[in-house]
Amino acid sequence: MHGNDNTVGVMSVEKDATLDARGLMCPMPIVQLAKKVKELKSGQVLELLADDIGAKEDVPAWCNRTGNQLVGHEEEGKLFRFYIRIK
Amino acid sequence: MADKFCMVVSEGSFDKAMMPLIMGNTAASMGMEVHVFYTFFGLKLLKKGIRPKLPGMWRLFTGMIVKKMKGLNIPAYDEMMKQAKELGVNFYACSTSMSIMGVKESDLIEGTKILGATKFLDLAADSKVTLFIG
Numbered sequence: 671m672h673g674n675d676n677t678v679g680v681m682s683v684e685k686d687a688t689l690d691a692r693g694l695m696c697p698m699p700i701v702q703l704a705k706k707v708k709e710l711k712s713g714q715v716l717e718l719l720a721d722d723i724g725a726k727e728d729v730p731a732w733c734n735r736t737g738n739q740l741v742g743h744e745e746e747g748k749l750f751r752f753y754i755r756i757k
Numbered sequence: 758m759a760d761k762f763c764m765v766v767s768e769g770s771f772d773k774a775m776m777p778l779i780m781g782n783t784a785a786s787m788g789m790e791v792h793v794f795y796t797f798f799g800l801k802l803l804k805k806g807i808r809p810k811l812p813g814m815w816r817l818f819t820g821m822i823v824k825k826m827k828g829l830n831i832p833a834y835d836e837m838m839k840q841a842k843e844l845g846v847n848f849y850a851c852s853t854s855m856s857i858m859g860v861k862e863s864d865l866i867e868g869t870k871i872l873g874a875t876k877f878l879d880l881a882a883d884s885k886v887t888l889f890i891g
Binding site: 693694697698701705735736 | 779782783785786787788829830831832840844
């Protein structure tokens, strides 16, 4: 678990939906993420699973750029989990 | 207003075909407004049913790389093009290149707009990011 300003413990995050982007390479996880976020309501939390190494930097950058909030993230071997609160 | 992202594509090989789509689809997914201008050899990438090949002698290995990418779950050129359309990426054909290359409006992929350099530069002048793929 990394700690930075907008990150809280993953255990305390309740998710409303999950997007499994495992097995997809850049930019597909981000393209699917953007699509999925449109289906969700403001304030809901999306869990994103990805194993593309680029996702580690890409997802926080996407959140920052689009104004969605990355509320938690963790690494489990080659798997990245991100928790994103929809703006 | 969304940030604008403009690209010029002047080569028609497989690598030059994929790059603007990867960049463009990513930018559109980041909420940017994307404009891609195809000129010279890049123009053929906007033709219906095109299957771009690797450049030069490497063209013989196109099938191999396409297969490899498929194995990695990377969408093919036509699939990425379809995705770009869904994401609202704007595609433009250079009017002068169309005359030089003998490309007709009916040869172009549905939704392609035909522009001159002026309109494209007008878009580019307001862009946060501009890239040249060539």
